[in-house]
Amino acid sequence: MKNTRVTARRILQGGAAFAALGALGVATALPAAADTQTVGWAHANVADGYGIAETYITPQGESDSDSSGYSGALDEYFSIEASTSAAVDGNGATSTTTVASASIRLTAADVEEIIAEAQDEEDGAESDEEPSDAPSDEPAEEETDAEEETPAPGDGGGEGDGTVETPPAPELTDPPAEPTDTPDADAGDTSADDAVAPLVELGEDDIDLSSAGDEIVLSATISGASVTTTQSWNGAVTHSVDPGSVSYEVNELDAVIGAPYQEQGTYTSDDAGFDWDDAYTALLVDITVPGEFEGGYVLGVTYASVGVTGEDPGNGGGDNGGDDGGDGGDDRTPPSRDAAELPKPEPKPTEALATTGSPLAGLIAAGAAIAAGGGAAAYLARRKKNAADASAESSEG
Numbered sequence: 167m168k169n170t171r172v173t174a175r176r177i178l179q180g181g182a183a184f185a186a187l188g189a190l191g192v193a194t195a196l197p198a199a200a201d202t203q204t205v206g207w208a209h210a211n212v213a214d215g216y217g218i219a220e221t222y223i224t225p226q227g228e229s230d231s232d233s234s235g236y237s238g239a240l241d242e243y244f245s246i247e248a249s250t251s252a253a254v255d256g257n258g259a260t261s262t263t264t265v266a267s268a269s270i271r272l273t274a275a276d277v278e279e280i281i282a283e284a285q286d287e288e289d290g291a292e293s294d295e296e297p298s299d300a301p302s303d304e305p306a307e308e309e310t311d312a313e314e315e316t317p318a319p320g321d322g323g324g325e326g327d328g329t330v331e332t333p334p335a336p337e338l339t340d341p342p343a344e345p346t347d348t349p350d351a352d353a354g355d356t357s358a359d360d361a362v363a364p365l366v367e368l369g370e371d372d373i374d375l376s377s378a379g380d381e382i383v384l385s386a387t388i389s390g391a392s393v394t395t396t397q398s399w400n401g402a403v404t405h406s407v408d409p410g411s412v413s414y415e416v417n418e419l420d421a422v423i424g425a426p427y428q429e430q431g432t433y434t435s436d437d438a439g440f441d442w443d444d445a446y447t448a449l450l451v452d453i454t455v456p457g458e459f460e461g462g463y464v465l466g467v468t469y470a471s472v473g474v475t476g477e478d479p480g481n482g483g484g485d486n487g488g489d490d491g492g493d494g495g496d497d498r499t500p501p502s503r504d505a506a507e508l509p510k511p512e513p514k515p516t517e518a519l520a521t522t523g524s525p526l527a528g529l530i531a532a533g534a535a536i537a538a539g540g541g542a543a544a545y546l547a548r549r550k551k552n553a554a555d556a557s558a559e560s561s562e563g
Contacts, residue, residue, distance in 0.1 A: 202474060204399065205440060208252035209469040209505055210261035212236040214448075219250035219261070222500035223438060223473070226399055229255040230500070243280070244270050244463060252468075258398035263449065263466030265391040265410065270423070270453060272384040277419070280459050284518040384455070385415040388465075391426045393449035397470040405430040405447040421455045426465060429511045438501050440473030448511035461516030469508060 204226040210219045217236030224230040235249035246268040252261040272280075391410030397403050407428040414423075429448040434441070448467045454460040 205473045205475075206254035206259035206397075206399070207442075207469075207471045207473065207503055208254055208259040208261040208395075209503075209508075210250035210252050210263045210466065211468075211505075212248040212250060212263060212265075212466050213240050213246060214464045214467050214510060217248060217250050218505070219252040220502070220505065221252050221254045221259070222502050223440065224254040224500070227256075229253070231255075240463060243272055243276055244268070246465065248466060250466070258396065259470040259472060260394065260396040261468040261470055262392060262394040263468055265388060265426075265449070265465050268388040268391075268451070268463075268465060270384065270386050271382065273380055274383050275380065277383065277455060277458055280461075280516065281518045284459055284461075284516045287516075288518065381418075382416050383418040384421045386417065386421070386423050387413050387415070388423070388426060388451060389413070391449060391465060393428060393447050393466050393468055395430075395445050395447040395468040395470040397443070397445050397472050399472060401443055401472060403432055403445040403470070405445070407447065407449060419455050419458065421453065424452045424454075426451045431509065433509065435507075437473075437503050437507065440475045442471045442473040444469060444471040444508070446470075446509060450511060450513055452514050455519075457519055459516060459518050460514065462514030464511050464513050467511060469505075471503075 205223050206221075206226065207223050208221045211217060212235070216238070217234045219232040219234040221230040221232055231251070231253040233249070233251045235247075237247040239245045246265065248263055248265045248268075250261070250263050253259070389410050389412075390408065392408045394406045395404070396406075405428060407426070409425040409427065412423050412425065414421075426449050429450060430446065432443065432445045435444055436442070446467060446469045449465040450462055451465055452460065452462040
């Protein structure tokens, strides 16, 4: 029995040694785990292209950050002021775009221009889809050439060649009468130019109109909206949006500016030698003027990504200026990504709506009445004052 116990012990010891050798052999056959590198990257922008904040591709265990912002017009009707930030740190990658304010300001003439542009784009799209098959007008060109080759009467020269003499102009026995009444500039001109009359100022109600088209019909502001994308080193993704608030200073067209909303997604990509798990969140807003048009804007986009590769790129993270301390050269410059290859959010396209029952025509007519000295100015002034009083009473209540 004693020998049996010793033999069993030796067998177990030998099996353990064999297992250890086998594990060593497997480990030798596989790539070294130390060669695999995990990195992070973050990017934020304003309106899908402005005020970019972006980190370098940064290895886990290191950090990088950037901040920026933008203040200006996205088009002649819409302006924005926003800040951006991007960071890779011990928690992973995160990026944020914060909209301090975004304002839309439209006159009646602006609305008409937007509708016309939208209709032109729709007509152009239809033209591209349905090319014209009309035959070319070649016979007309031949006829034109024939007319050009026909000699004019009298070109042959000499008598009897069909020359037509031009009769002398008749004499004017009575010169035209000179006008006796000269318009008095101070007496007021009743020409067509008066249809778009000069400035009508109503100082007590803070209304300044130069014509029906110059009357502000929509003035609104979005404040305090923000969007953030976060991805941890273990791949957990968070999308967050604060819609902020929308306020209307003038809204004669019953326009609706929806609360800013998010478009989000995750996807995989291969860029700069890394296999990426990418996440993005976009902040958008839609604007509708009933009976006139609808469309949208991108307020900001944020990206947060974590990548893994079996190849060490040999140039890890660093500060966001590409400065390696002066002793590494260009081969130590941190790598970056091409943001142009990333998914882009698509705002709602601007489309003209049916104008039946639209209030725009009534506003323009009211503006024409103002220009003609009618009572519409007083009406608009009272309307604005009543709205202000109602707002004040609501605040006090």
